[in-house]
Amino acid sequence: MGGKSPTFGSSGIVAREYRPRPDFFRAACWLASWFTVILILLIVGTIVVRAWPAIQQFGFNFITGTQWTPNREKFGVLPVLIGTAASSLLALVLALPLGLAISIFLSENFLPPAVRQAIRFVVELLAAIPSVVYGLWGIFVVIPLVQQYGTLFCSKLGFIPFFQGPAYGNSLITASLVLALMVLPTITAISRSALVAVPPTLREASYALGGTRWETILGVILPTAAPGIVAATILAFGRAMGETMAVAMLIGNSQRLISSIFSPSNTLSALLANQFAEADGIQVSALMYAAALLVVLTLGVNMIGEAVLRYTQRNVAGLS
């Protein structure tokens, strides 16, 4: 504080507000925001530096190689990349119809607002359940179901590609079923906000032109909110790809190319979680390389998702 005693009265206050002085709050915010940026760069940097020996040794073959055999120092992550993509996509296929239905239901006035609020809360609460609990639930509930019906499914529908047996309890489909539940809140929450953000004038216009509620939802509301729903899907995809604990407990942890959705598989994150502790030498670098791929994939997918979301918000804002 300066030596002058503050003078009260309108002119005095104005004079104090305009006196230049260091803005500590702003500096702290500036530092904190740059700190997060630097932190991400440091993390990515460390991973790449540690991965460098493997990047030099295996190069692009790391991505196209189908053998992950640490005891022979051969490292290829194609089966694991496919497992990552397949489990996440399958989870989306399962979760999207359900999530979209829930979000439409919650954004329309079928139910009193209080009840809608309660349902919305419960769905979003799914995101608060720890991953390991989903994993345990999967072990005790989903695995026995898949074991029981998987074999039946394979024997009846074995002619369809990717449905051949033998059916394993710990398999791609088991992981995907649980992942679907885990990404449901992401899809529901973002889709719902996109649907709610559709300007009421559009809905009224549709009704005024004689549209039924069904026609309005399908023909006006959904197309308007579509980019938001796409963003929700992409963000859910990113979340599914990065999910570790539940997947490691359910997917069967096999680094073989999958032939069926009932085959055991693996994902990048589960591979890292399982093998890091005991790895040494070039295997550490290979795992770091895999981590770098995972970071690139999830950062990429999340950035695309965020970009689409921003684009939507700008567009919808222009409509109202």
Place this chain on the structure above:
Amino acid sequence: MNRTTLAAVVLAATASFNLSAATTISGSGATFPAPLYLRWAADFHKANPDTTVNYQGNGSGAGVQQFIAGITDFGGSDVAMKDEEISKAKHNVVLIPATAGTIVLAYNVPGVKSGLQLTRAAYIGILVGNIKNWNDRAIAKNNPGVSLPNLPITVVARADGSGTTAVFTGHCSEVSSEFKDKVGSGKSVTWPVGVAGKGNDGVTALIKSTPGAIGYVEFGYATSNKLNMASLQNKAGKFIVPSIESGSTTLASVHLPGDLRAFILDPNGANDYPIATFTWLLVHKQYADAAKAAAVKAFVNYGLTTGQATAPSLGYITLPETVVKQSLAALATVK
């Protein structure tokens, strides 16, 4: 309380206070002997309240790395350190066999109890994926009277790198050239068939929850979880029931070289259980801190002597006397 006793109490109190420059030593490594080491640590602390021993079972690989990096005072490993690792530790390391155990093939086949007899051809065939169903003739012909169901076999392996895997695949590669070609040996291998779980407990859980499963786990885990275990054919052609006794028989015939590193790939004895291993404690030859050196020596000495008696109750094998002697001699060189 008269004056002399009071003086004695005060004297005793100050004396113990002077001695109790409480020492904490910490170690990490192999999960396989972790239950036993933790028991030793607890019992040792009870007998020597001034010394606290911490052991974290985070895997042999991590144990060796943290020991080399100087993060821990001692390490635990199921596979003896490699020469390059010893040179990384600047040769300031002594490997001391601390306990031993066997690895069993445990299974979950409805209607089949413990004691299924598996020939070498049968268990290797299962592991490499040539034998796919429990009613296969290769299994059935050595098990008359056992009704084997028509059930697909699910092989359960370790997803994480592990000393257990190294010992198990080392044995399999020794007895079968097909296994050596297709899988090979090491802490982390790729299995041609089946699923994998993390840790001995993860494998145990998978075996329990999957009808038709067969997998390799440490004997202690298999007994405490009441898994059914196969009798394996040894080099002499006999089927050996996994037990503390058959494991001790195997170890008794092992001759440890001067550096106390030995790999039991396929024992020769007629009654030897085929898959057994020592597990090692890694200690420094020379500690910077004299108090720590004394504490580590006292703890390892406790484990090698009094601690051996607790081993069988947890499913581990008491070390043969000759090995204990060699271990104690090695420990004596620690400063």
